[in-house]
Amino acid sequence: MIWSLVKIIFFVVAVAALALGAGWLLESEGGIQIVVAGREYTLGPLQSVIALVALIFAVWVLLKLLGLLLAVWHFLNGDDTAISRFFARRKYSKGFDALAEGMMALASGEARTALAKAEKADRYLDRPELTSLLTAQAAEMAGDRKKAEETYRKLVTNDATRFVGVRGIMKQKLADGDTDTALQLAEKAFAIKPKHEETQDILLKLQADKEDWKGARATLSAKLKHGSLPRDVHKRRDAVLALSEARKILEEDETIEAREAAIEANRLSPDLIPAAVMAAHGYIEKGQKRYATRVLKKAWEAQPHPDVAAAFAEIEPNEGPAERLKRFVALTKTKADHPETKMLMSELHIAAEDFPAARRALGDLAESDPTTRSLTLMAAIERGEGASDAVVQGWLARAVTASRGPQWVCDNCQNIMGAWAPTCNNCGAFDTLTWKRPPSAEIALPGGSEMLPLLVGAPEQTKDGTDVTVVDDADVIEAEDMGNPAVKSS
Numbered sequence: 001m002i003w004s005l006v007k008i009i010f011f012v013v014a015v016a017a018l019a020l021g022a023g024w025l026l027e028s029e030g031g032i033q034i035v036v037a038g039r040e041y042t043l044g045p046l047q048s049v050i051a052l053v054a055l056i057f058a059v060w061v062l063l064k065l066l067g068l069l070l071a072v073w074h075f076l077n078g079d080d081t082a083i084s085r086f087f088a089r090r091k092y093s094k095g096f097d098a099l100a101e102g103m104m105a106l107a108s109g110e111a112r113t114a115l116a117k118a119e120k121a122d123r124y125l126d127r128p129e130l131t132s133l134l135t136a137q138a139a140e141m142a143g144d145r146k147k148a149e150e151t152y153r154k155l156v157t158n159d160a161t162r163f164v165g166v167r168g169i170m171k172q173k174l175a176d177g178d179t180d181t182a183l184q185l186a187e188k189a190f191a192i193k194p195k196h197e198e199t200q201d202i203l204l205k206l207q208a209d210k211e212d213w214k215g216a217r218a219t220l221s222a223k224l225k226h227g228s229l230p231r232d233v234h235k236r237r238d239a240v241l242a243l244s245e246a247r248k249i250l251e252e253d254e255t256i257e258a259r260e261a262a263i264e265a266n267r268l269s270p271d272l273i274p275a276a277v278m279a280a281h282g283y284i285e286k287g288q289k290r291y292a293t294r295v296l297k298k299a300w301e302a303q304p305h306p307d308v309a310a311a312f313a314e315i316e317p318n319e320g321p322a323e324r325l326k327r328f329v330a331l332t333k334t335k336a337d338h339p340e341t342k343m344l345m346s347e348l349h350i351a352a353e354d355f356p357a358a359r360r361a362l363g364d365l366a367e368s369d370p371t372t373r374s375l376t377l378m379a380a381i382e383r384g385e386g387a388s389d390a391v392v393q394g395w396l397a398r399a400v401t402a403s404r405g406p407q408w409v410c411d412n413c414q415n416i417m418g419a420w421a422p423t424c425n426n427c428g429a430f431d432t433l434t435w436k437r438p439p440s441a442e443i444a445l446p447g448g449s450e451m452l453p454l455l456v457g458a459p460e461q462t463k464d465g466t467d468v469t470v471v472d473d474a475d476v477i478e479a480e481d482m483g484n485p486a487v488k489s490s
């Protein structure tokens, strides 16, 4: 209410003041003189006020006009952004075209083209992680190692592409044979991507090569954890690693730890012959003959092997041939028809000088499965039974050219190794050694069979007058000795 009253009063006062002002202006003398183009205008006081108001209005209109112009300029500016966007789009599409062409060239094996396209794509696109990938692969294919390495180093700096970079450099180091650096890089790559199967395998191989068995076992369990390894394969390989660990510890003269590791390896994979033998040795040292017997029996069940028989003999080193024969029945009653079992029994009978029993034990093995060992055993039996030198020599001559029977053969490259090892010394593959017959005749004496008539008969003169030396059969038997200490001790 008061506010309305104040407003009314203010209005009345303003009107009164205006009326008074107008009256005062009309009555007052003078005004404003304006000269325009030589003509003089004289404005009276009231006219001057009206002209001033008109001027203010004109300025306002001008300002509005200026705003409009500015808007137009903005509009034009906006048009410019659209144009630049248009150009950017063109640049992008050119870049992606180059990238696509580069990938196509890479797939068709045109390394140089791919490299050029990668460079072009890099110029147009601001996507170094994409274009560097193409550059690295193209450089690798073109054999430009320096450029490839440079690009890999660039990739390492980006989080998204670090793995690719590390892997690239690691492969280069592997190709250079710089396994120390490669191992470090493999560890790094494994830390970034523990599920990457290829990295796991490379790391495992490098660790095995460096005999870092503990590290290798950790990698192997990561492989199992991430599902790239069946559980039974893991168990077997873990056993191989545990055995390798045991052998290494044994070299360092820490027999107790080695014994434990060997027993662990044997537990993981009872059919791993060297683990069984080592575990048995451990038990024998501790005086636990029953455990040793059990371990070896289990191994024999899985794979009859001369090393198992030798270890079995060591359980009782001082027994006589008859007691030994009796004790070995426990081992040989399983797999009785296996050639290894037959040969072992035959050897034990020969040691006990029971040659007819030895012949029975061997059966027709010398005919059905003639190997150096079975033929040498036949020679020993014939000699024991008092056969003529010619007969004995005949068997020995055949033994020289016969197959050597099962050996440690690499499943990967068919390399034959004298003793079991976790990795093949030829191809470097891990756990590929199998006790089996080499796929082809590993030794073929040139003209072996043609020599037989000369060897089998009594020594005779050759054309040039020298004696054909017939190998002393006793020496051969000793040299070959059926490769088994089971017989030696008696």
Ligand SMILES: [Zn+2]
Pocket (backbone or CB within 6 Å): 410, 411, 412, 413, 414, 415, 424, 425, 426, 427, 428, 429, 432
């Ligand atoms: Zn191999």
